[in-house]
Amino acid sequence: MSNKAVEEGVPYSLHCFINEGEESIKTAPSTRLLTILRDELKLTGTKRSCDIGRCGACMVLIDGKAVNSCLAMAYQCSGKHITSIEGVALQGIDYIQQAFLEEGGFQCGYCTPGMIVSVKALLDDNSEPTDDEIAEALSGNICRCTGYGGIWRAVKQAVERKRQLLAMEQKEELI
Numbered sequence: 207m208s209n210k211a212v213e214e215g216v217p218y219s220l221h222c223f224i225n226e227g228e229e230s231i232k233t234a235p236s237t238r239l240l241t242i243l244r245d246e247l248k249l250t251g252t253k254r255s256c257d258i259g260r261c262g263a264c265m266v267l268i269d270g271k272a273v274n275s276c277l278a279m280a281y282q283c284s285g286k287h288i289t290s291i292e293g294v295a296l297q298g299i300d301y302i303q304q305a306f307l308e309e310g311g312f313q314c315g316y317c318t319p320g321m322i323v324s325v326k327a328l329l330d331d332n333s334e335p336t337d338d339e340i341a342e343a344l345s346g347n348i349c350r351c352t353g354y355g356g357i358w359r360a361v362k363q364a365v366e367r368k369r370q371l372l373a374m375e376q377k378e379e380l381i
Contacts, residue, residue: 220280225249225293235281240264243275243290251291251319262347265320266290272327274346291319294326301367302326302360311360313351321347325361329368340365 218235224247231246243249252275253263259274266275267289294300302325312318321344328335328343340361349357
């Protein structure tokens with residue numbers, strides 16, 4: 207779609223994949239992905255907070271990369287694979303979510319979906335991140351309760367669990 211059509215608000219049919227399901231949504235091309243997720247699809251795990259891409263509460267994966275959904279417009283999502291917090295654990299609690307539960311990686315919980323999505327993006331790309339890489343991956347997420355100690359422990363546990371999962375997969379391949 208041309209930028210001119212986007213600016214003029216021409217009706218738009220967004221076709222994409224959300225949490226492994228195919229979606230076609232009629233919307234204005236400038237509608238934010240956050241609005242589509244929460245208001246159209248009722249996927250309310252993705253939180254609305256700052257609306258300017260600073261807090262990370264609305265973080266989703268777009269083609270495997272962590273993106274603030276408040277900054278992604280409908281026309282930018284065409285054909286993309288989008289994963290919200292609801293899609294992180296389609297088969298039950300994910301190992302990252304389990305680590306957050308066990309390590310107290312949340313207080314009020316508002317930032318938790320964005321934190322988990324950011325950690326998923328990191329660990330899907332890098333199974334053995336350094337502390338600096340973890341800090342960088344979480345730099346776009348703010349915890350208003352300042353629960354960073356629990357969050358850090360949860361991420362470190364998730365890193366260890368990812369190592370264990372990869373080791374088990376390698377063993378199974380050898381059998």
